[in-house]
Amino acid sequence: MDEILNELLEVRALLKLEQDEDRKQYQLKNAQTTITERKRLGICWYPVNVIKQEVGFGNKVVVELERISGRDQLHMFQAGSSAALFTNGDGGTLNGVVLEVKRNKLRLATSKEDLPDWVEEGYKMGVELTFDEVSYREMEIALMKVMEAEKSRLAQLRDIILGAEPAYFRREKPFTPVPFLNDSQNAAVANIMQAKDVAIIHGPPGTGKTTTLVQAILQTLEAGERRLLVTAPSNTAVDLLTEKLAEQGVNVIRIGNPSRVSEVLLEHTLDSQVMHHRDFRQLKKLRKSAEEYRTMAFQFKRSFGHEEREQRRRMKEESKRMLEQADDIEQYITNDLLDHVEVITCTLVGSANRMIRHLQYDTVFIDEAAQALEPACWIPITRANRVVLAGDHHQLPPTVKSLAAERGGLARTLFEKCIERQPEVAVMLNTQYRMHQHIMGFSNSQFYGSNLIAHDSVESHTLQDIHPAFDPGLIVEFIDTAGCGFNDQTIGEGSSTANPEEADILLKHLVNLLTPYEPGSDPEGENAAPLRIGIISPYRAQINYLKDQVEHQPKLAQLLSRRQLSVGTVDSFQGQERDIIYISMVRSNPEGEIGFLGDIRRMNVAMTRAKKKMVIVGDSATLGQHPFYQEFLTYAERIGAYRSAWELISTDPE
Numbered sequence: 001m002d003e004i005l006n007e008l009l010e011v012r013a014l015l016k017l018e019q020d021e022d023r024k025q026y027q028l029k030n031a032q033t034t035i036t037e038r039k040r041l042g043i044c045w046y047p048v049n050v051i052k053q054e055v056g057f058g059n060k061v062v063v064e065l066e067r068i069s070g071r072d073q074l075h076m077f078q079a080g081s082s083a084a085l086f087t088n089g090d091g092g093t094l095n096g097v098v099l100e101v102k103r104n105k106l107r108l109a110t111s112k113e114d115l116p117d118w119v120e121e122g123y124k125m126g127v128e129l130t131f132d133e134v135s136y137r138e139m140e141i142a143l144m145k146v147m148e149a150e151k152s153r154l155a156q157l158r159d160i161i162l163g164a165e166p167a168y169f170r171r172e173k174p175f176t177p178v179p180f181l182n183d184s185q186n187a188a189v190a191n192i193m194q195a196k197d198v199a200i201i202h203g204p205p206g207t208g209k210t211t212t213l214v215q216a217i218l219q220t221l222e223a224g225e226r227r228l229l230v231t232a233p234s235n236t237a238v239d240l241l242t243e244k245l246a247e248q249g250v251n252v253i254r255i256g257n258p259s260r261v262s263e264v265l266l267e268h269t270l271d272s273q274v275m276h277h278r279d280f281r282q283l284k285k286l287r288k289s290a291e292e293y294r295t296m297a298f299q300f301k302r303s304f305g306h307e308e309r310e311q312r313r314r315m316k317e318e319s320k321r322m323l324e325q326a327d328d329i330e331q332y333i334t335n336d337l338l339d340h341v342e343v344i345t346c347t348l349v350g351s352a353n354r355m356i357r358h359l360q361y362d363t364v365f366i367d368e369a370a371q372a373l374e375p376a377c378w379i380p381i382t383r384a385n386r387v388v389l390a391g392d393h394h395q396l397p398p399t400v401k402s403l404a405a406e407r408g409g410l411a412r413t414l415f416e417k418c419i420e421r422q423p424e425v426a427v428m429l430n431t432q433y434r435m436h437q438h439i440m441g442f443s444n445s446q447f448y449g450s451n452l453i454a455h456d457s458v459e460s461h462t463l464q465d466i467h468p469a470f471d472p473g474l475i476v477e478f479i480d481t482a483g484c485g486f487n488d489q490t491i492g493e494g495s496s497t498a499n500p501e502e503a504d505i506l507l508k509h510l511v512n513l514l515t516p517y518e519p520g521s522d523p524e525g526e527n528a529a530p531l532r533i534g535i536i537s538p539y540r541a542q543i544n545y546l547k548d549q550v551e552h553q554p555k556l557a558q559l560l561s562r563r564q565l566s567v568g569t570v571d572s573f574q575g576q577e578r579d580i581i582y583i584s585m586v587r588s589n590p591e592g593e594i595g596f597l598g599d600i601r602r603m604n605v606a607m608t609r610a611k612k613k614m615v616i617v618g619d620s621a622t623l624g625q626h627p628f629y630q631e632f633l634t635y636a637e638r639i640g641a642y643r644s645a646w647e648l649i650s651t652d653p654e
């Protein structure tokens with residue numbers, strides 16, 4: 001027991017380090033720069049005008065701001081960001097959360113029921129992003145709850161998930177397989193239905209993890225559980241699940257701000273559900289009257305006499321009284337909705353949102369659990385009777401900014417701990433629907449114990465299936481630049497690395513491959529989709545170079561503008577797939593220095609994005625000094641994927 005408490009104390013200490021580092025990086029970027037610089041960085045708009053004020057949830061004022069200078073410049077504001085309105089008139093600031101951003105306007109939900117006087121007094125104002133302390137505070141609260149739990153359900157879940165107590169399953173419980181799921185997917189759903197405490201879906205690339213998770217949620221509802229929480233660390237994943245559940249006719253409410261605007265998502269936000277409630281009209285009427293009183297009150301400016309000030313005070317009070325009443329009605333509507341809902345969806349931190357933080361759930365589902373910080377996972381678990389985790393601990397771990405926290409193990413997830421200490425709670429999905437068997441082969445042997453199988457529909461598919469003009473050729477190619485005299489170069493004070501010559505070889509190969517293909521000539525049909533290509537590199541400087549060069553190749557530029565070609569970091573491709581993937585390894589030096597190519601989980605993500613063709617360009621002499629890449633080279637030779645870059649160089653007309 002003490003061991004578990006010590007472990008949690010350690011996690012708490014690491015989280016503190018991370019918070020300090022995160023804040024430090026934020027402050028460095030923000031506070032030590034001038035307003036002009038902050039504007040340039042896209043974290044500040046200045047000056048802005050208040051073009052509208054209204055009353056939002058909890059009687060707090062929502063202001064709509066419009067930027068006056070720097071219009072249409074790129075910026076970092078997005079729904080959900082913490083931001084503050086500020087003035088250098090009297091140095092005031094007003095904290096809030098961004099609700100919505102539209103080109104040069106944004107709506108800020110402030111933390112106050114009344115705007116401070118400086119807003120009305122004609123000072124120049126700006127709005128800027130602030131450091132997000134809320135997430136850290138919620139993680140800290142959750143960790144404390146977990147550590148303090150005794151003889152409660154939370155205490156049991158903590159001990160089971162962290163491996164100190166066995167997990168219990170009702171294996172005798174009958175389960176009817178879902179007809180369109182494969183055997184391992186059905187086994188994962190059955191495992192969830194029979195689990196009393198915790199179950200894990202381990203979903204390697206392309207194995208239908210989302211499909212399986214959605215079916216598990218439907219089955220759980222069918223079995224009579226009411227009110228489930230479905231969460232993930234990222235808004236994108238939460239949005240996807242919300243849409244899929246809504247599609248299945250589930251009564252679902254999305255708490256928090258969706259990351260994109262879609263009809264289905266908007267319809268399922270709490271705000272929208274409140275608006276469609278039968279008692280909403282009453283609420284609206286009260287808010288409107290309150291607004292009228294406020295407007296009247298503001299007609300009495302400070303400079304007027306005692307009588308007017310008194311009037312202003314009375315009207316503001318009346319307005320406040322009405323708003324309180326409106327708030328009660330809103331609370332009633334919200335409770336009514338949350339009492340009857342089947343599934344609530346939100347991010348991990350969002351599960352501590354004040355609208356739902358008091359709720360308990362029969363089952364909490366956490367998707368992308370292998371990418372979430374442990375303390376963030378505890379936030380929803382403190383509200384759970386049962387927990388289901390889904391993810392793949394062989395793909396990207398969560399990002400940790402503090403080197404000390406990372407070294408201390410903060411990137412080690414709850415998913416990883418649980419699957420290692422309680423392997424029997426997990427079922428691995430073993431059939432993948434993405435990669436040709438040669439593309440799957442290496443990752444399969446390195447990470448999945450060779451237990452993955454390529455489904456019949458993909459195991460031998462080739463580019464010819466997309467377009468008859470393609471030569472089926474090799475499915476996997478390793479283009480070896482060893483001996484070509486290339487060298488990687490450090491860019492920007494050691495922060496990134498590039499290898500332009502390697503990039504040129506890569507693009508030359510791609511242009512050759514695409515010779516028989518005319519953009520826009522893709523076969524038409526119900527399931528036909530245009531060819532899609534991805535170029536991945538772990539290094540930002542290399543990506544910048546590649547992007548620049550792509551613009552100079554007419555066909556590639558055309559594909560880029562048709563969104564059939566994308567160039568990006570490994571992280572930007574997580575969860576995605578392309579027909580063709582090129583990977584630029586960059587590292588090429590006599591010291592065998594491979595930098596963060598040594599992060600093999602990141603490389604596993606890169607190597608499992610391709611469906612029909614994967615081309616890796618790199619220097620075998622440098623890469624081969626690392627055992628993982630040495631094995632890759634052996635694999636490439638075994639399947640006949642090895643080629644020397646000389647073949648490409650010698651076909652150069654120059």
Ligand SMILES: Nc1ncnc2c1ncn2[C@@H]1O[C@H](COP(=O)(O)OP(=O)(O)OP(=O)(O)O)[C@@H](O)[C@H]1O
Pocket residue numbers: 180181182185203204205206207208209210211212433575576
């Ligand atoms: N049982 C199945 N039969 C046929 N196709 C399936 C099956 N399960 C999943 N698929 C297909 O596999 C693809 C991936 O499914 P899904 O999006 O659920 O996967 P995922 O595991 O969440 O993906 P990722 O690897 O990005 O995490 C989809 O095109 C889906 O239609």
